[in-house]
Amino acid sequence: MNLFKFADIRRGKDSSDRVGQFMLGSYIILFLLFLVLPLGALISKSLENKDGEFIGLANYSLYLQEPALFQSLYNSLFVAIISTIIVVVLAFLFAYAITRTCMPFKGFFKLVALIPLLSPSILAAIALVYWFGNQGVLKEILLGKSIYGPIGIIMASVYWTFPHALIILTTSLSLSDSRLYEAAEVLKTSKLRAFFTITIPGARYGIISTAFVIFTQVFTDFGVPKVIGGNYNVLATDIYKEVVGMQNFQMGAVISMVLLVPAMIAFFIDRYSRKKQISLLTSRSVVFKPKKHFKVDMIMLAFCSVLALIIILMIGMAQYGAIVKFWPYNLNLTLKNYNFEVAGLGWDSFYNSVRLAFYAAIFGTIIIFVGSYLIEKLRINEGTRNVVQFFALMPMAVPGLVLGLAYIFFFNAKDNPLNFIYATMIILVVNTIVHFYTVSHLTAVTALKQMDKEFESVSLSLKIPIYKMFWRVTLPVCLPPIFDVSIYLFVNAMTTVSGVIFLYSYDTTLASVSAIHLDEQGEVAKAAAMAMLIVYVSVAVRLTHTIITKKVLRKTQAWRYNILDTK
Amino acid sequence: MAYLEVKDLSKFFGTFQAIKDIEIEINEGEFVCFLGPSGCGKTTLLRCIAGLETQSSGSIIQKEKDISIEPPSNRDFGIVFQSYALFPNLSVFSNISYGLINNKWKKEDINKRVNELLELVNLQEHTSKYPSQLSGGEQQRVALARALATSPGLLLLDEPLSALDAKVRVFLRKQIRDLQRKLGVTTIMVTHDQEEAQTMADRIFVMKDGEIIQSGTPKEIYNKANSPFIASFIGSMNFIPASIDASKKVKCNDVEINCDIGSFSENDNVQLAIRPEEIQFQQENQDDNVVSGVIKEIEFLGSFQRVYFKTKNFSDELIIVDVPSSNAKKIKMDIDNEMSLYFSKEDARIYSI
Numbered sequence: 001m002n003l004f005k006f007a008d009i010r011r012g013k014d015s016s017d018r019v020g021q022f023m024l025g026s027y028i029i030l031f032l033l034f035l036v037l038p039l040g041a042l043i044s045k046s047l048e049n050k051d052g053e054f055i056g057l058a059n060y061s062l063y064l065q066e067p068a069l070f071q072s073l074y075n076s077l078f079v080a081i082i083s084t085i086i087v088v089v090l091a092f093l094f095a096y097a098i099t100r101t102c103m104p105f106k107g108f109f110k111l112v113a114l115i116p117l118l119s120p121s122i123l124a125a126i127a128l129v130y131w132f133g134n135q136g137v138l139k140e141i142l143l144g145k146s147i148y149g150p151i152g153i154i155m156a157s158v159y160w161t162f163p164h165a166l167i168i169l170t171t172s173l174s175l176s177d178s179r180l181y182e183a184a185e186v187l188k189t190s191k192l193r194a195f196f197t198i199t200i201p202g203a204r205y206g207i208i209s210t211a212f213v214i215f216t217q218v219f220t221d222f223g224v225p226k227v228i229g230g231n232y233n234v235l236a237t238d239i240y241k242e243v244v245g246m247q248n249f250q251m252g253a254v255i256s257m258v259l260l261v262p263a264m265i266a267f268f269i270d271r272y273s274r275k276k277q278i279s280l281l282t283s284r285s286v287v288f289k290p291k292k293h294f295k296v297d298m299i300m301l302a303f304c305s306v307l308a309l310i311i312i313l314m315i316g317m318a319q320y321g322a323i324v325k326f327w328p329y330n331l332n333l334t335l336k337n338y339n340f341e342v343a344g345l346g347w348d349s350f351y352n353s354v355r356l357a358f359y360a361a362i363f364g365t366i367i368i369f370v371g372s373y374l375i376e377k378l379r380i381n382e383g384t385r386n387v388v389q390f391f392a393l394m395p396m397a398v399p400g401l402v403l404g405l406a407y408i409f410f411f412n413a414k415d416n417p418l419n420f421i422y423a424t425m426i427i428l429v430v431n432t433i434v435h436f437y438t439v440s441h442l443t444a445v446t447a448l449k450q451m452d453k454e455f456e457s458v459s460l461s462l463k464i465p466i467y468k469m470f471w472r473v474t475l476p477v478c479l480p481p482i483f484d485v486s487i488y489l490f491v492n493a494m495t496t497v498s499g500v501i502f503l504y505s506y507d508t509t510l511a512s513v514s515a516i517h518l519d520e521q522g523e524v525a526k527a528a529a530m531a532m533l534i535v536y537v538s539v540a541v542r543l544t545h546t547i548i549t550k551k552v553l554r555k556t557q558a559w560r561y562n563i564l565d566t567k
Numbered sequence: 568m569a570y571l572e573v574k575d576l577s578k579f580f581g582t583f584q585a586i587k588d589i590e591i592e593i594n595e596g597e598f599v600c601f602l603g604p605s606g607c608g609k610t611t612l613l614r615c616i617a618g619l620e621t622q623s624s625g626s627i628i629q630k631e632k633d634i635s636i637e638p639p640s641n642r643d644f645g646i647v648f649q650s651y652a653l654f655p656n657l658s659v660f661s662n663i664s665y666g667l668i669n670n671k672w673k674k675e676d677i678n679k680r681v682n683e684l685l686e687l688v689n690l691q692e693h694t695s696k697y698p699s700q701l702s703g704g705e706q707q708r709v710a711l712a713r714a715l716a717t718s719p720g721l722l723l724l725d726e727p728l729s730a731l732d733a734k735v736r737v738f739l740r741k742q743i744r745d746l747q748r749k750l751g752v753t754t755i756m757v758t759h760d761q762e763e764a765q766t767m768a769d770r771i772f773v774m775k776d777g778e779i780i781q782s783g784t785p786k787e788i789y790n791k792a793n794s795p796f797i798a799s800f801i802g803s804m805n806f807i808p809a810s811i812d813a814s815k816k817v818k819c820n821d822v823e824i825n826c827d828i829g830s831f832s833e834n835d836n837v838q839l840a841i842r843p844e845e846i847q848f849q850q851e852n853q854d855d856n857v858v859s860g861v862i863k864e865i866e867f868l869g870s871f872q873r874v875y876f877k878t879k880n881f882s883d884e885l886i887i888v889d890v891p892s893s894n895a896k897k898i899k900m901d902i903d904n905e906m907s908l909y910f911s912k913e914d915a916r917i918y919s920i
């Protein structure tokens with residue numbers, strides 16, 4: 001048969017098509033420059049010797065012969081797996097309490113549970129030092145074990161990854177069909193049996209997805225083990241030591257590859273289980289409404305209260321540590337820890353962080369939203385669109401530390417014409433946008449999928465170019481998710497460590513990185529103060545966001561609320 | 568010369584052929600319907616004409632200009648979708664004026680044109696409302712006004728009424744039809760509702776599995792359906808197994824039927840088709856066919872009554888007869904009554920099996 005027969009004829013192009021095609025091309029180039037080629041540079045670095053000659057897998061066999069490095073891999077897996085198990089269990093129960101019981105104060109618990117999102121992961125580590133460190137308040141309950149090591153890493157990791165797990169699990173548990181429970185009740189199934197035969201299987205994919213996300217986050221995290229890991233080496237700290245300490249870039253690249261592979265695998269399993277999750281819910285499902293059950297509600301209230309208290313105690317201790325004169329000998333309050341001049345740093349790094357966060361939020365939101373629009377709504381070049389879609393999902397699988405190292409190799413190369421962005425604010429902004437691309441992209445795609453798919457067709461039939469419609473209709477309608485994306489980028493740019501630890505320069509030090517260096521120099525109180533500054537900004541931005549959504553949107557988006565006003 | 572010609576149009580999705588070698592000619596000012604069951608390719612054909620879908624082969628000629636490879640923005644049409652696709656953040660006024668603004672209209676001209684359109688679709692009071700504040704029928708009319716705003720030469724409607732409830736649908740059928748007559752705009756409507764097609768269209772193209780299997784006026788399609796599929800899709804139909812005997816007469820079991828056998832020849836197995844509303848309980852003409860039997864069941868359906876009739880020797884299945892309620896009073900119809908059915912030679916059709 002003539003294969004040609006199945007193909008569509010070549011249609012002429014109009015200005016919308018041409019603009020779309022041009023932009024799609026630009027995205028391909030940007031992704032190549034800022035994601036694919038840097039990763040290529042990383043891989044090729046791992047196959048070179050110090051003089052830049054190709055030596056095949058020699059570095060890898062060297063790695064395998066080094067028991068100390070191997071131990072780190074084991075350590076990384078150990079803390080990641082234990083943390084994942086703890087987080088999944090705690091977050092599942094917490095999510096269950098929020099979605100499936102009539103426990104009081106749900107709103108308060110939801111709010112408190114999200115607090116860790118506002119701080120860099122090292123804040124948890126610093127708080128733990130105050131609680132359980134050598135001069136900690138509760139040092140005794142560790143029974144002689146040191147907080148500096150796996151215990152501290154696991155505790156801090158559980159703290160900062162908890163809200164991430166909670167978000168996925170709450171969504172997954174709220175997508176359940178109440179008819180199943182009604183059927184179980186009619187069949188006189190016990191509550192416990194219903195829990196194990198309906199609830200758990202229903203949330204199965206959510207749990208799997210959570211487990212892989214948390215595993216990857218802990219496995220690839222740098223800040224926490226750096227601050228509280230002590231002599232307990234993990235892959236992330238090894239990379240840092242090889243690169244910054246010993247200038248052994250080749251070995252840094254090899255360990256990065258070791259870090260990258262499990263992250264990739266986790267990523268694909270996560271994608272797969274999310275797809276499954278969606279198809280579980282049919283359009284005819286009836287949303288579950290919890291019933292009062294005094295005993296269960298009270299047990300859950302106690303459980304959530306304990307977790308909420310722990311979260312508050314952690315952040316509270318970090319704040320307390322930041323304003324105490326000289327822990328633990330002089331507990332008078334002071335603001336002198338916020339004077340970073342003494343440590344030779346000043347507030348510059350804080351201002352730099354805020355600038356970085358602003359740039360990443362503004363440019364990132366524009367780039368990511370336009371990109372997702374092209375992928376979702378352009379009517380031509382399906383193949384190219386799929387490639388861009390693949391690129392957009394890729395960053396999720398690349399740990400920040402690995403991306404940062406890849407950027408060094410690629411942009412620091414003398415013969416790279418983009419060399420000029422090295423050690424500037426630009427590279428930090430680009431790195432941050434790429435690092436947090438996927439989640440933002442998926443948020444934007446979800447919003448766009450909810451728009452009528454014929455808007456573009458209508459516009460074309462009325463001879464209005466698509467980009468004008470984008471401006472006049474798509475953007476205003478998608479404003480709330482756009483705000484969400486920009487907030488997400490802002491807060492993450494403020495708090496990230498692993499993404500930028502290799503990329504800052506003397507002029508572009510960042511608050512989160514400074515906190516690590518302050519801690520390294522033994523200035524724990526100043527480190528706490530610096531970390532808390534990040535929290536203040538994040539809180540302020542979140543509050544502003546809430547106000548904007550409530551007030552400004554109500555004005556500019558009358559159409560959204562009018563229904564309520566007239567009826 | 569026809570206003571719109573579609574020549575030998577085919578469209579593949581992968582290796583699946585959604586529409587096959589479509590040939591259509593539509594005259595200026597005509598209102599035509601693409602009618603067919605779900606999935607037969609109506610929407611695909613409409614979207615190819617609009618340029619929103621690119622055909623795999625074939626050509627489209629509008630006003631003697633070959634538009635086969637033109638992008639949609641270079642074609643002259645307005646379109647209304649099943650979902651209406653009204654812009655939620657724009658008021659009724661802005662939705663309707665949406666297409667005018669780019670075309671460099673003056674402000675007062677835009678105002679005038681929009682008011683004209685609002686009047687046309689009877690929505691004067693709703694200018695500043697947002698789509699979410701309108702009922703389904705009102706939204707539908709805004710979509711129609713928006714599509715007509717730029718005075719396109721061709722209006723495309725994809726199941727424009729299917730999201731509405733029955734009452735509104737009947738009302739809007741007439742409104743759209745009147746509007747179309749008044750403006751004289753050539754219109755193609757896609758629907759799977761045969762009643763809608765029957766009441767609105769000048770001409771119907773019946774589609775099945777990506778092909779046009781019959782075209783003609785509603786009357787022609789109803790009376791001279793060229794296949795059992797169409798005969799049963801448009802209205803309802805009794806089908807009775809039959810054969811043609813050596814003397815070229817149609818026979819159902821033992822009963823000989825007086826009807827035109829067309830091009831069938833002896834010993835062919837065929838099916839006899841008669842519409843329920845074309846069967847009577849009283850003889851009207853001398854040469855009417857007569858079948859006797861008993862009434863098994865009667866359904867009261869408002870304007871008519873549906874009778875299920877068990878015949879002797881004629882058919883194993885129950886025969887459906889629709890009797891207008893006004894007639895039903897005159898005839899004594901009771902269950903288990905022995906009665907005779909009559910139908911004329913002209914109303915009996917023969918199809919192959």
Ligand SMILES: Nc1ncnc2c1ncn2[C@@H]1O[C@H](COP(=O)(O)OP(=O)(O)OP(=O)(O)O)[C@@H](O)[C@H]1O
Pocket residue numbers: 580583585603604605606607608609610611612759
């Ligand atoms: N984008 C597409 N990709 C693959 N197949 C498609 C696509 N669009 C339509 N089809 C297939 O082509 C066939 C015709 O689809 P079309 O939408 O034209 O049907 P329709 O007659 O409008 O049906 P309905 O009355 O349900 O709207 C269907 O079998 C459909 O599954």
Ligand SMILES: [Mg+2]
Pocket residue numbers: 609610611726
């Ligand atoms: Mg359709």
